[in-house]
Amino acid sequence: MPKKEFAVIGLGRFGGSICKALSEEGLEVLAMDLNEDRVNEYAQIASHAVIGDSTDEAVLKNLGMRNFDHVIVAIGENIQASILTTIILKELGVKLVTVKAQNDYHEKLLNKIGADRVVHPERDMGKRIAHKIITNNVIDYLELSDEYGLIEVEAYGHLENQSLLDLDIRARYQINIVAIKRGKEVIISPLAHEQIQKNDILIVIGAMKDIARFERNELQSQSF
Structure with a gap:
């Protein structure tokens, strides 16, 4: 049975900890962030680490996001980017999308646009x-x-x-x-x-x- 493939978008404390935990389990993980320093930090941890804008549909298509079993959207305080990324992922046909919510209003929006799981880590x-x-x-x-x-x-x-x-x-x-x-x-x-x-x-x-x-x-x- 092939290993499940995961993608983590946003490499702050929450996304970074998920990336490390999945990688330590020997799973295939794509780590993605706009910040070059964060991507470099996880280049030796994740299977692949890329700099990219997750609100750009072309970028997500080129990365083959629709082929990942599970995508975790762990974007920090940019609620607009979180929502737009989630919409694009679901439109691309990603099977399972888990999204970090900043507040209850954000959570309601994520549920309305089709996020499969919404988490409130804090x-x-x-x-x-x-x-x-x-x-x-x-x-x-x-x-x-x-x-x-x-x-x-x-x-x-x-x-x-x-x-x-x-x-x-x-x-x-x-x-x-x-x-x-x-x-x-x-x-x-x-x-x-x-x-x-x-x-x-x-x-x-x-x-x-x-x-x-x-x-x-x-x-x-x-x-x-």
């Missing part, structure tokens, strides 16, 4: 950090949609040595513990009699309002 990272600050238990937080999320939470305090049945979290908070990480072991869909052990990590999914109630009532009291 906002999402802010939410993750806030959850970690509020409760020391929370290891990671992921927003799945406008209403639903997933958290990884370290089990200690009164959560230890209780079974899922004893805690009755599903009935009390309308959220689900979908997995338990225990060292190198991962218990998928744990049964009600499963007893939580010290240093277990619980994977919890549900409506964000319900997760927030769970955090307030079960986790914040354990913060220190």
